Amino acid sequence: xxxxxxxxxxxxxAIGTEDVDKAVELLDMAIVLYLQAAERAxxxxxxxxxxxxxxxxxxxxxxxxxxxxxxxxxxxxEQAEYFREAASYLLPSHSSIAEAxxxxxxxxxxxxxxxxxxGAYHDRALYHHCLAKASEAVFNWDEALSAYKESLPxxxxxxxxxxxxxxxxxxxxxxxxRETCIEHIESCEYGILEAxxxxxxxxxxxxxxxxxxxxxxxxxxxxxxxxxxxxxxNGDGVAKDVKIKLDAPVEGETVASLETMKQxxxxxxxxxxxxxxxxxxxxxxxxxxxxxxxRRDTAVGEAWIQVARLxxxxxGQQVFHIANFTGEIGRDKQVAGxxxxxxxxxx
Numbered sequence: 001x002x003x004x005x006x007x008x009x010x011x012x013x014a015i016g017t018e019d020v021d022k023a024v025e026l027l028d029m030a031i032v033l034y035l036q037a038a039e040r041a042x043x044x045x046x047x048x049x050x051x052x053x054x055x056x057x058x059x060x061x062x063x064x065x066x067x068x069x070x071x072x073x074x075x076x077x078e079q080a081e082y083f084r085e086a087a088s089y090l091l092p093s094h095s096s097i098a099e100a101x102x103x104x105x106x107x108x109x110x111x112x113x114x115x116x117x118x119g120a121y122h123d124r125a126l127y128h129h130c131l132a133k134a135s136e137a138v139f140n141w142d143e144a145l146s147a148y149k150e151s152l153p154x155x156x157x158x159x160x161x162x163x164x165x166x167x168x169x170x171x172x173x174x175x176x177x178r179e180t181c182i183e184h185i186e187s188c189e190y191g192i193l194e195a196x197x198x199x200x201x202x203x204x205x206x207x208x209x210x211x212x213x214x215x216x217x218x219x220x221x222x223x224x225x226x227x228x229x230x231x232x233x234n235g236d237g238v239a240k241d242v243k244i245k246l247d248a249p250v251e252g253e254t255v256a257s258l259e260t261m262k263q264x265x266x267x268x269x270x271x272x273x274x275x276x277x278x279x280x281x282x283x284x285x286x287x288x289x290x291x292x293x294x295r296r297d298t299a300v301g302e303a304w305i306q307v308a309r310l311x312x313x314x315x316g317q318q319v320f321h322i323a324n325f326t327g328e329i330g331r332d333k334q335v336a337g338x339x340x341x342x343x344x345x346x347x
Contacts, residue, residue: 118161206237
């Protein structure tokens with residue numbers, strides 16, 4: 001049996017065993033055999049192939065060690081040490097697989113190159129990801145955020161290379177690697193949001209749930225009066241870029257905005273408006289905002305408000321309420337209003 005065949009047999013046995021120590025031992029044997037085969041190769045192409053095989057076996061060994069450590073990670077400072085140890089194996093894994101990718105490129109095996117360099121990027125990203133987890137375990141959110149931000153673009157590059165490899169030829173293992181990488185991207189994005197939330201004290205997850213009360217006092221034709229807005233966020237997430245617009249036949253202030261609204265928070269705003277006609281006037285309130293992940297939501301509330309002539313007595317205070325302001329970020333909703341009598345409220 002050729003040396004490289006013995007090496008492949010060791011790799012197959014390593015894959016088939018659940019004993020991590022035994023698998024590492026078999027991969028070490030495979031690495032030695034591949035390198036011996038490379039030294040005895042009769043052609044440059046054969047030497048490159050066996051060297052590449054050795055580098056891949058090394059990468060798999062280090063990745064196996066890293067995964068085994070993470071699986072057994074406890075909590076707190078001990079967990080941080082486990083993740084740091086796992087990270088220490090991922091750097092040599094990255095180096096080994098990157099070297100194997102370079103050899104594939106020299107051999108003009110471009111699909112294999114993209115697969116391997118994608119794996120190298122993935123391992124490098126997981127190195128930073130493990131460091132982020134280590135920092136999280138001891139509540140060092142600044143370092144966690146920095147590590148997650150290092151990891152994210154590497155994961156995105158890995159997916160690009162896996163996509164390119166799959167474009168050239170489909171391989172189920174490559175597709176699995178791509179899907180795993182996408183899962184890590186989602187985990188990384190969530191980690192960034194959580195770290196930012198811990199640092200700023202502003203919750204970056206959850207769903208905002210706003211409602212608005214609109215109160216008008218003594219509306220009279222061609223006369224400036226106040227329209228009071230009471231805005232409440234009853235959701236479990238922060239609303240940002242809150243923009244409120246009054247659509248009615250009036251002059252004056254018809255827009256208002258808030259940079260952010262924390263969860264379980266309320267505030268008041270006032271608009272000074274001059275109704276142009278008299279009688280029953282349709283008031284529409286448009287409110288738009290985003291959650292901390294950038295998803296938009298819009299709601300519309302409407303009601304009929306009574307406006308007195310210049311020579312008439314005013315109706316007095318009129319109130320209407322926009323409820324169920326959200327529910328599903330990114331989906332527009334129509335919220336009903338109604339006719340308003342003095343002091344009454346329509347929900």
